[in-house]
Amino acid sequence: MAEFDDPAFYGDRWAAVYDAHHTHVNPGPAVEFLAGLTAGGRVLELAIGTGRVALPLAARGITVEGVDASAAMVERLRAKPGGDSIPVTIGDMAQVPVSGRFRLVYLVFNSLFGLLSQARQAECFASVARALEPGGIFVIECFVPDLTRFDHDQRVQARSVTEDSAIIEVSVHDRVQQRVTTQMITLDGQGMHLRPVAIRYSWPAELDLMAGQAGLRLAERYAGWDRQPFTAASDRHVSVYRRA
Numbered sequence: 001m002a003e004f005d006d007p008a009f010y011g012d013r014w015a016a017v018y019d020a021h022h023t024h025v026n027p028g029p030a031v032e033f034l035a036g037l038t039a040g041g042r043v044l045e046l047a048i049g050t051g052r053v054a055l056p057l058a059a060r061g062i063t064v065e066g067v068d069a070s071a072a073m074v075e076r077l078r079a080k081p082g083g084d085s086i087p088v089t090i091g092d093m094a095q096v097p098v099s100g101r102f103r104l105v106y107l108v109f110n111s112l113f114g115l116l117s118q119a120r121q122a123e124c125f126a127s128v129a130r131a132l133e134p135g136g137i138f139v140i141e142c143f144v145p146d147l148t149r150f151d152h153d154q155r156v157q158a159r160s161v162t163e164d165s166a167i168i169e170v171s172v173h174d175r176v177q178q179r180v181t182t183q184m185i186t187l188d189g190q191g192m193h194l195r196p197v198a199i200r201y202s203w204p205a206e207l208d209l210m211a212g213q214a215g216l217r218l219a220e221r222y223a224g225w226d227r228q229p230f231t232a233a234s235d236r237h238v239s240v241y242r243r244a
């Protein structure tokens with residue numbers, strides 16, 4: 001049976017509904033930010049998914065390649081206009097299974113946290129460092145952990161309630177593994193649907209340490225794609241690491 005530790009698990013379980021669930025997340029500011037860093041070089045998106053960011057980036061004339069573990073997610077990308085012309089490798093982003101060097105590698109929307117151990121995340125940084133050309137850039141977008149979300153390491157949240165349906169999110173938190181396991185439960189006229197998500201969060205300083213061990217140096221950090229200042233109150237960060 002497929003399990004959380006299977007790299008394809010999340011994508012295979014979410015592919016059919018991923019885009020519908022994320023219509024409210026505007027890729028525009030990320031695309032603008034990333035487009036400014038390509039310097040005409042090769043660009044790689046890890047965890048490219050259904051192409052939410054890669055497709056508008058490619059539409060600007062930038063040559064984007066991708067890696068994703070889930071063939072089902074990539075099938076959705078392929079079905080969209082322009083989706084056929086983006087080369088995608090099906091594989092594990094911790095290993096960055098591509099050849100040649102890139103000017104820019106990016107991994108957005110908390111997707112680094114889909115690698116469920118510190119060792120797997122550190123492996124990803126090391127693999128990215130190997131795939132970058134000298135002076136190349138690795139951009140990540142992650143939330144800053146907020147443990148006040150949990151009461152005794154659990155959380156139940158009503159996400160949406162309509163005349164005919166309810167979406168409830170149920171999570172448990174493992175503070176030692178820094179892992180959050182969630183089911184998004186939809187109840188509607190068709191019955192009950194489970195959408196599972198597991199993440200292993202890292203603190204910004206922990207990410208910087210992994211990057212440093214891989215030979216990447218933090219060059220810039222913002223609270224969002226519009227380059228808002230990053231402060232102790234920021235709930236997410238966009239971090240730019242540079243290879244020496």
Ligand SMILES: C[S@@+](CC[C@H](N)C(=O)[O-])C[C@H]1O[C@@H](n2cnc3c(N)ncnc32)[C@H](O)[C@@H]1O
Binds near residue numbers: 073
């Ligand atoms: C939250 S989605 C993000 C997709 C896209 N980057 C976006 O911003 O909409 C996470 C993606 O990571 C992929 N993924 C999860 N674990 C992976 C792994 N170990 N290697 C490659 N892709 C992985 C999933 O298949 C899914 O497409």
